[in-house]
Amino acid sequence: MTIKNLPNEAETCPAQALLKLLAGKWKPEIFRLAVTAPVRFNSLLRQIPGANKQSLAVALRELEEAGLLEKVVVKEKPLHVEHYLTPKGQALIPVFQQLEGLA
Amino acid sequence: MTIKNLPNEAETCPAQALLKLLAGKWKPEIFRLAVTAPVRFNSLLRQIPGANKQSLAVALRELEEAGLLEKVVVKEKPLHVEHYLTPKGQALIPVFQQLEGLA
DNA sequence: TTTGATAGTCATAAAATTCTGACTGGTTGA
């Protein structure tokens, strides 16, 4: 058994976990697209060149677990799923804007 | 030769590179400590439990290459090096504060 | 001249992240 999540993980910089979550591969792009409109799995796969299913699925799941995105099943024409920014996710929009301004 | 820095890397979300830079291991802690006072290598090693030389050295170098920290050799008693937040680095303070508020 | 503090580097090892390609399973239109 490997040693993980040691107690001192809790004492680290408060922004660290959130920062790491947001910095994961494809996450900024997903977030960015989700700001303008709810995103869909296969649509992301087409819109983000180079992205792969697995990573997108993991990224979406993690963003949802963190409460930044929310899944909604749309019972329409081709029955699909939409991922919306939650209020918590929307609260990050200005942070992204600042980062973009400084990049 | 592995394929890197493809042209499409440039088209990604502008915040991505900065986000990734900031999220690297130990970086938020270094940044955090640097906000209150200039930091020193061996001092960081003692202040950050679990951190190792190599990673700290790499983190400091990357933060400096990104223009967020600046190295200053202090010609005093025990001749040492101090790492200061640059104006660009200081510009990130409010971003960290917002992230901490949302974490 | 040996000890301890300064600030690192280097090669290698281990761990975490990301990618690939195959596979599942539901719905819809031809």
Added chain:
DNA sequence: TCAACCAGTCAGAATTTTATGACTATCAAA
């Protein structure tokens, strides 16, 4: 019934990131 679209999962491989321990080099005090 077959193909195509929907949204994924899974095992294993490749890549990237982080850690370990040994080593270098300068300076000052004992």
